Amino acid sequence: MIENVPKQLFVGGQWRDGGGRFAVQDPGTEQQLCEVADARESDVREAVEIAVANQRKWASTPPRQRGEILRRAWELMTDRAEDIALLMTLEMGKSLTESRAEVAYAAEFFRWFSEEAVRIEGRYARNPAGGGRMLVARHPVGPCLLITPWNFPLAMGTRKLGPAIAAGCTAIVKPAQLTPLSMLNLAALLREAGLPDGVLSVLPSTSASRVSGPVLADARIRKLSFTGSTEVGRKLVEQCAPNLQRTSMELGGNAPFLLFSDADLDQAVKGAVTAKMRNNGESCVAANRFHVQSSVAGEFVDRLTEEMSSMRVGHGTEDGVQVGPLVNAAQRDKVIELVDDALERGAHATTGGKPLDGKGFFYAPTVLTDVPPDARILREEVFGPVAPVTTFDTEDEAVHLANDTEFGLVAYLFTRDLDRAIRVGEAVETGMVGVNTGLVSNAAAPFGGVKASGFGREGGAEGIEEYLDVQYLALANQP
Structure with a gap:
């Protein structure tokens, strides 16, 4: 070839x-x-x-x-x-x-x-x-x-x-x-x-x-x-x-993923995996921060952890592989740095949290909970298979968390309430919004962002x- x-x-x-x-x-x-x-x-x-x-x-x-x-x-x-x-x-x-x-x-x-x-x-x-x-x-x-x-x-x-x-x-x-x-x-x-x-x-x-x-x-x-x-x-x-x-x-991007308590959780978990793990997480439209309404946060983390931990990691040419290596050592080291920073500040890894041994620039699919507001991973684009989860209580709080970044490429939101979908979709400061979907890219649609x-x-x-x-x-x- x-x-x-x-x-x-x-x-x-x-x-x-x-x-x-x-x-x-x-x-x-x-x-x-x-x-x-x-x-x-x-x-x-x-x-x-x-x-x-x-x-x-x-x-x-x-x-x-x-x-x-x-x-x-x-x-x-x-x-x-x-x-x-x-x-x-x-x-x-x-x-x-x-x-x-x-x-x-x-x-x-x-x-x-x-x-x-x-x-x-x-x-x-x-x-x-x-x-x-x-x-x-x-x-x-x-x-x-x-x-x-x-x-x-x-x-x-x-x-x-x-x-x-x-x-x-x-x-x-x-x-x-x-x-x-x-x-x-x-x-x-x-x-x-x-x-x-x-x-x-x-x-x-x-x-x-x-x-x-x-x-x-x-x-x-x-x-x-x-x-x-x-x-x-x-x-x-x-x-x-x-x-x-x-x-x-x-x-660059720092895409928020907003999950409201009325969402279809099956759909939300599927959308979360798609939004996070497409291209090994090395995507400007990858979900970078998961903000979940408190009442469903525990169940969502459990189900996301189950999905992420079951993903097969390996060389991209191997049958059944879902997650390949990161592109080089520098990219892998950046992921290590951001995850370690979050863990040192009090976050917990429910799965993953470390690189994989052996040849190739592999990092385990990772879910982080209890991520503190000052963790770098909430501010910087992780560009890897890592999902940091935080919680919110009100819709206004969710919008504030989504917009609390210099970036504005894409946001994802999951809810069954059409009025909320439109209201929140218009309130988030991004060029694109995925509503109940983790995939927004489409040749027939305008792709691009605002702010930084x-x-x-x-x-x-x-x-x-x-x-x-x-x-x-x-x-x-x-x-």
Whole structure:
């Protein structure tokens, strides 16, 4: 499988070597999978020139043609889903079940935006004051830099590339150093689907700034879309300020999970496992804090503990594995640090609470109770298979706990009361709310957050707007 995956740079449609190579590791075995080309600054500058040179031609390509390329890419991804899933499991660690689900989710962005490509609309209207007409059109924003994370190495690429290609923008993609193979494989697939040379470059690199610095310093690059930490996002926004480049920022999360006493507990426990354990907990939309109404807290903890403790942990390629390794030693150590801090402050682990012995970066699925308010795990994104539980008594208290964070990506709430669902859903300060479900991601819906979780939306009808500029033409009456 690995032997057939490209490992060179993809510069404007051509494969080439970089200035060196770096290793890609299997987090389940700690063994090297392969080496990948490392982009030099000269490669980056050439990719910029190619993106700029091809922008006008690509923008003038008929929308239907752009859409058909995306449609063919969706078909190829669907046909090759098993191989693509295996590749993702090997380089990122998630189970094959998780990887298969990501392939389906990722491919759906290409199908969705293949249809949106032909729905880029404007308007024509009479000037209300008389004396002419108004013509409003939408045009591609221009060449883009797309920076993708390691936790969803395929879906975060298609979620950005889908609307960029549909809108008529050329693009440079910087994939995460830990997981470059999925994006390189996607570049080959897009080329096979008919994407013209010059539209896309993919530049793996051991230095993110070596790519982003020269690209964003060039005023001809008109947009940045970034998924990653809030800390890095703030720095990138600053870099975009001198050239006033448009930015979409999908940043950190600290998702609250609110469980009210009238909820269906079976549904809530299932939703909790989904919201927490998807992608080993390494997800910006993973439930990070469980706030449970006091009267049902004991039963919920017992049932959640039973579910979490029964999950099979192992290498993602093994049959029946539900929880794979964390992506690297640094990520595992961060989880250890946050859990140990909570335990030292008085929390109790009803299951897990420690890393697993042996090769691979494994951490046991963990449930924490009696978590004190000053525990770091309630403030920081744990990005691992850990569920800290606290209690509340009133609805107002639940909303206060949910909003007591700088982040605002997603919240989950479970209740049978429709009025409460709407009332609390509108009160929480997040860009998305899952009501009686632990899964909110959908290619047809706008994905994104507020506050320190970023701005802009990906997916849905809103997703393509991030890649379009609005132009107004004032048409005078002819004499």
